[in-house]
Amino acid sequence: xxxxxxxxxxxxxxxxxxxxxxxxxxxxxxxxxxxxxxxxxxxxxxxxxxxxxxxxxxxxxxxxxxxxxxxxxxxxxxxxxxxxxxxxxxxxxxxxxxxxxxxxxxxxxxxxxxxxxxxxxxxxxxxxxxxxxxxxxxxxxxxxxxxxxxxxxxxxxxxxxxxxxxxxxxxxxxxxxxxxxxxxxxxxxxxxxxxxxxxxxxxxxxxxxxxxxxxxxxxxxxxxxxxxxxxxxxxxxxxxxxxxxxxxxxxxxxxxxxxxxxxxxxxxxxxxxxxxxxxx
DNA sequence: AACTGGCCCAACCGCAAGCTC
DNA sequence: GGAGCTTGCGGTTGGGCCAGT
Numbered sequence: 137x138x139x140x141x142x143x144x145x146x147x148x149x150x151x152x153x154x155x156x157x158x159x160x161x162x163x164x165x166x167x168x169x170x171x172x173x174x175x176x177x178x179x180x181x182x183x184x185x186x187x188x189x190x191x192x193x194x195x196x197x198x199x200x201x202x203x204x205x206x207x208x209x210x211x212x213x214x215x216x217x218x219x220x221x222x223x224x225x226x227x228x229x230x231x232x233x234x235x236x237x238x239x240x241x242x243x244x245x246x247x248x249x250x251x252x253x254x255x256x257x258x259x260x261x262x263x264x265x266x267x268x269x270x271x272x273x274x275x276x277x278x279x280x281x282x283x284x285x286x287x288x289x290x291x292x293x294x295x296x297x298x299x300x301x302x303x304x305x306x307x308x309x310x311x312x313x314x315x316x317x318x319x320x321x322x323x324x325x326x327x328x329x330x331x332x333x334x335x336x337x338x339x340x341x342x343x344x345x346x347x348x349x350x351x352x353x354x355x356x357x358x359x360x361x362x363x364x365x366x367x368x369x370x371x372x373x374x375x376x377x378x379x380x381x382x383x384x385x386x387x388x389x390x391x392x393x394x395x396x397x398x399x400x401x402x403x404x405x406x407x408x409x410x411x412x413x414x415x416x
Numbered sequence: 417a418a419c420t421g422g423c424c425c426a427a428c429c430g431c432a433a434g435c436t437c
Numbered sequence: 438g439g440a441g442c443t444t445g446c447g448g449t450t451g452g453g454c455c456a457g458t
Binding site for chain 2: 150151153186188189192193196197240243244248
């Protein structure tokens with residue numbers, strides 16, 4: 137048996153909303169609230185629209201606290217960090233940006249930030265190709281992470297409260313790395329990195345996270361220094377090949393960016409082996 | 417001035433989860 | 438427990454706008 141449609145598409149108006157419709161919806165919601173039922177709302181409000189369409193219009197455009205455009209550098213950094221660690225979970229990302237909607241953030245990423253990131257990643261790899269000579273220094277010993285389990289109230293529909301517990305506000309503009317204990321079913325962690333992680337893993341903060349997922353800001357994994365991506369050279373902040381591999385594995389949504397950089401990598405192997413394309 | 421191609425964003429679509437009975 | 442309905446989410450599309458030719 138097929139799923140019942142949410143409304144009769146043939147009889148309801150579709151496409152762009154007129155100012156009159158906007159006013160009708162706005163005044164109805166302001167007078168009566170949503171009433172817990174979007175499906176019934178259009179009829180009550182006298183709108184010839186699908187309830188789903190009304191909900192979208194209200195949430196993405198008519199709500200009084202909505203901001204449009206004019207993203208700040210701070211917002212860029214938050215979007216970048218969260219996308220790097222949790223991927224395209226736009227509702228969670230938007231929840232960290234007051235006045236922004238998931239649709240707005242998604243559009244902003246797809247039309248602007250993503251291109252910016254790919255361009256900078258390619259430029260960074262090209263720059264390093266001309267200076268590194270392909271040698272990789274031993275990694276620095278990482279500082280154990282200082283995580284604040286109560287630092288965020290982020291929740292998601294999938295109940296990903298671990299993320300909420302581990303995420304720290306953007307005191308770490310370089311981004312966050314998500315990793316599991318070495319038992320992970322994702323791509324194998326390079327041995328030299330696994331050795332580093334063992335130290336970090338034994339911290340009380342990590343234990344408080346049930347021995348499961350956690351996020352580390354890149355500088356604390358040995359990147360060091362200022363990492364102001366997308367305003368600085370994010371990729372050159374990574375100290376060695378092993379760390380680069382780790383970050384690629386646990387930046388699952390950066391696959392396309394690594395893919396783009398492969399074209400300019402000296403050995404054509406910029407995208408590390410075992411690159412994970414999905415998270416858990 | 418007319419055309420074209422790229423960009424941007426509002427809106428739609430389908431799926432999955434949550435809720436109610 | 439499960440069927441049906443609603444809500445929330447992320448991916449995709451379509452059309453308006455604008456710069457370049």
